Amino acid sequence: xxxxxxxxxxxxxxxxxxxxxxxxxxxxxxxxxxxxxxxxxxxxxxxxxxxxxxxxxxxxxxxxxxxxxxxxxxxxxxxxxxxxxxxxxxxxxxxxxxxxxxxxxxxxxxxxxxxxxxxxxxxxxxxxxxxxxxxxxxxxxxxxxxxxxxxxxxxxxxxxxxxxxxxxxxxxxxxxxxxxxxxxxxxxxxxxxxxxxxxxxxxxxxxxxxxxxxxxxxxxxxxxxxxxxxxxxxxxxxxxxxxxxxxxxxxxxxxxxxxxxxxxxxxxxxxxxxxxxxxxxxxxxxxxxxxxxxxxxxxxxxxxxxxxxxxxxxxxxxxxxxxxxxxxxxxxxxxxxxxxxxxxxxxxxxxxxxxxxxxxxxxxxxxxxxxxxxxxxxxxxxxxxxxxxxxxx
Ligand SMILES: Cc1ncc(COP(=O)(O)O)c(C=O)c1O
Numbered sequence: 001x002x003x004x005x006x007x008x009x010x011x012x013x014x015x016x017x018x019x020x021x022x023x024x025x026x027x028x029x030x031x032x033x034x035x036x037x038x039x040x041x042x043x044x045x046x047x048x049x050x051x052x053x054x055x056x057x058x059x060x061x062x063x064x065x066x067x068x069x070x071x072x073x074x075x076x077x078x079x080x081x082x083x084x085x086x087x088x089x090x091x092x093x094x095x096x097x098x099x100x101x102x103x104x105x106x107x108x109x110x111x112x113x114x115x116x117x118x119x120x121x122x123x124x125x126x127x128x129x130x131x132x133x134x135x136x137x138x139x140x141x142x143x144x145x146x147x148x149x150x151x152x153x154x155x156x157x158x159x160x161x162x163x164x165x166x167x168x169x170x171x172x173x174x175x176x177x178x179x180x181x182x183x184x185x186x187x188x189x190x191x192x193x194x195x196x197x198x199x200x201x202x203x204x205x206x207x208x209x210x211x212x213x214x215x216x217x218x219x220x221x222x223x224x225x226x227x228x229x230x231x232x233x234x235x236x237x238x239x240x241x242x243x244x245x246x247x248x249x250x251x252x253x254x255x256x257x258x259x260x261x262x263x264x265x266x267x268x269x270x271x272x273x274x275x276x277x278x279x280x281x282x283x284x285x286x287x288x289x290x291x292x293x294x295x296x297x298x299x300x301x302x303x304x305x306x307x308x309x310x311x312x313x314x315x316x317x318x319x320x321x322x323x324x325x326x327x328x329x330x331x332x333x334x335x336x337x338x339x340x341x342x343x344x345x346x347x348x349x350x351x352x353x354x355x356x357x358x359x360x361x362x363x364x365x366x367x368x369x370x371x372x373x374x375x376x377x378x379x380x381x382x383x384x385x386x387x388x389x390x391x392x393x
Contacts (some may be wrong), residue, residue: 001008005246006323010085010342012342012345014026014032014345015027016032017193017255017363018029018044018046018047019034019042019046019047020045020046020047021046021047021048021364021365021366022035022045022046022364022366022371023046024046024350024366030348030379031348031352032345032348032349032350033348033349033350033371033374033375033378034046034314034350034352034363034364035349035350035351035361035362035375036351036352036360036361036362036363037143037243037296037362037363037364038247039242039352039362040184040221040242040243040362041218041242041243041246041247041390042246042247043220043221043243043246043285043294043364043365043366044246044285044288044289044364044365044366045364045366045367046247046308046364047119048138048246048284048288048366050284050287050288051246051247051248051284051285051360052287053280053284054280054284055248055277055280055283055284056236057183057280058073058276058277058280058281059277061276062276062277063275063276064272064275064276064277065275066271066306067270067271067274068270068289069281071274071276071277073278073279073280073283073332074092074274074276074279076102076283077090077241077274077279077282077286077323078090078092079288080283081218081240081252081254081286082254082393083271084225084286085225085226085238085254085257086234086307087237087238087254087256087260087345088255088256088257088262089220089254089255089256089274090252090253090254091168091252091253091254091263091268092231092250092251092252092253092270092273092274092278092279093240093251093252093253093270093273093274094169094249094250094273094278095239095249095251095272095283095352096130096213096215096216096239096240096253097129097131097132097243097252097325097356098130098131098132098251098270098273099215099239099240099251099252100129100130100134100135100178100213100215100239100253101130101132101135102239102250102253102268102390103132103178103211103213103237103239103253104121104134104135104138104178104255104265105262105267106209106211106237106255106259106262107119107121107175107176107178107209107270108175108210108260109238109262109263109267110175110176110209110259111175111202112305113258113262114207114228115393116172116173116175116355118154118173119154119175119178119356120154120155120156120171120173120174120175120177121138121155121156121167121172121174121175121178121211121377122155122156122157122158122169122174122176122178122179123140123155123156123157123158123177123178123264123288124140124156124158124159124160124161124179124180125137125140125142125157125160125161126140126183126186126189126338127139127140127141127160127178127179127180127183127335128140128141128144128183128185128186128286129178129290130178131144133148133150133151133152136148136151137151137152137153137154137214138155138178139185139245140157140160140341141185141186145256153387156171156174160179160183160186160189161189161191161192161195161366163192163195163198163199163202164196164373165172165195166198166199166202171351174206174208174211175207175208175209176203176209176210176211176247177199177202177203177208177210177211177238178211178212178213179196179198179199179210179211179212179226180213180214180216180227181189181211181212181214181217181218181226181228182216182217182222182227182325182328184216184217184328184354184380185216185354186353186354186355187332187354187357187358187360188323188324188328188329188330188332188354188358188360189330190323190324190325193231194231194248195231196212196228196230196231197231197232197233198231199233200233200235201315202231202375203208203236203310208274209235209236209237210233210235210237211235211237211238211239212226212227212228212235212237212342213239213240213242214226214227214228214238214240215241215242215251215268216242216328217325218238218240218242218243218244219240219242219243219244219285219289220243220295220297220298220326220328221243221254221296221297221298221326221328221362221365222298222302222325222326222328223295223296223298223302223325223326223327223329224295224299224326224331225289225295226238227325228317230325233285235349236255236256236257236258236309237253237254237255237259238277239252239253239254240251240252240253240254244282245278245281245283245285246281246284246286247279247280247281248281248282249278250274250278250279250281250282251273251337252365267344271389273293273391281324283306287362289299290323290364294365294366295326297365297366298326298327298365299325299326300331301327301365301367301369301372302324302325302326302327302328302368304328304372304373305324305329305372305375305376306322306323306329307363308330308372308373308376308377308380309331309376309380310322311383312376312379312380312383312384313331313380313383313384314375316333316384317386317387317391318334318387318390318391319324319331319332319333319334319383319387320333320334320357323331324361327361327363327365328361328362329360329361329362330354330358330359330360330361330385331358331359331361331379332357333357333358333359333372333383333387334357334360335357335390336357337353337356337357337383337386338353339386340383340386341352341353342360342381343382343385343386344379347382348374349378349379349382351379351382358380359383361375361379363375381393
């Protein structure tokens with residue numbers, strides 16, 4: 001391990017040198033099946049030819065000009081994302097946290113427009129919205145916040161999936177709600193059906209902005225282009241990052257209606273945000289996702305994997321629940337299971353554990369049925385073996 005890097009990560013002792021679709025190849029030439037996709041980023045798999053070609057061509061022409069000038073690829077990407085999502089305007093940035101920062105700033109401007117001086121935003125327990133000071137304050141995980149107090153004020157927390165808890169809020173300083181359609185870091189938690197539609201109704205009644213964090217769920221992951229599209233619930237603001245660039249850093253905050261008009265020249269910005277290179281990558285990503293109808297593919301493979309995982313694991317002692325939406329899948333165990341990540345690595349399989357007890361699978365969306373079946377089988381075996389050995393010890 002390196003002495004020269006800050007100690008905020010605890011990386012596994014493997015270094016990858018090349019990728020091919022759902023495979024990563026290490027420095028010794030060993031092949032690993034990737035069921036994490038760089039945490040829901042490389043949805044087209046590694047080294048997708050369309051993205052590589054777009055990046056190489058664009059890097060040879062123009063990488064950066066700044067937002068002092070019109071950026072034609074940014075305009076094209078903005079138009080396309082609005083068509084896909086029903087939003088009207090986009091602000092581009094470089095990461096998920098930055099996209100959520102933009103959303104939080106929109107909520108503040110919305111508050112000013114309504115004459116609210118100390119605005120508050122409703123957020124959920126167990127949510128994850130990023131690591132900047134504002135987004136970690138919004139995040140519902142004390143571990144993420146520990147040591148960084150004082151946190152930013154202005155967030156009201158409710159249990160996730162609990163519509164009556166939101167309805168019961170009686171606070172005229174509330175101006176918005178920020179919520180994930182499925183909680184990713186929180187443990188692949190899927191809210192009850194009608195949750196987002198209910199939030200939409202409450203936001204309409206009270207004049208709050210409905211802001212949906214689609215950073216992990218967006219871009220076809222859950223079987224729709226965006227997670228909110230599983231319900232009749234068009235948000236006012238959505239945030240994107242992760243799979244948007246297939247690994248090229250890019251984030252976006254999209255808005256419609258009055259929320260889309262809040263930023264004025266000078267009110268927000270980013271030096272790198274929406275540069276020609278990142279936008280070219282994202283245009284290539286949306287092309288491939290559209291051509292291959294990857295939202296439908298994710299939906300059907302997701303059903304298949306869920307059924308398979310349930311066949312392998314349903315009656316196994318120690319397995320609490322197997323759940324998923326599209327290719328965002330979680331296996332909740334009755335005990336901490338982070339050790340499974342290392343076991344899987346030894347078996348040349350990349351998986352993730354979140355919320356300590358939930359095996360999270362986020363395979364590339366381009367996998368075929370055979371690869372999906374292989375992941376389900378291998379994960380099923382590993383979990384069974386882990387639970388048996390753990391119970392014996
Ligand atoms: C739902 C959600 N929001 C925000 C973020 C933060 O994104 P980033 O790490 O790009 O800042 C993440 C990252 O995992 C996420 O899953």
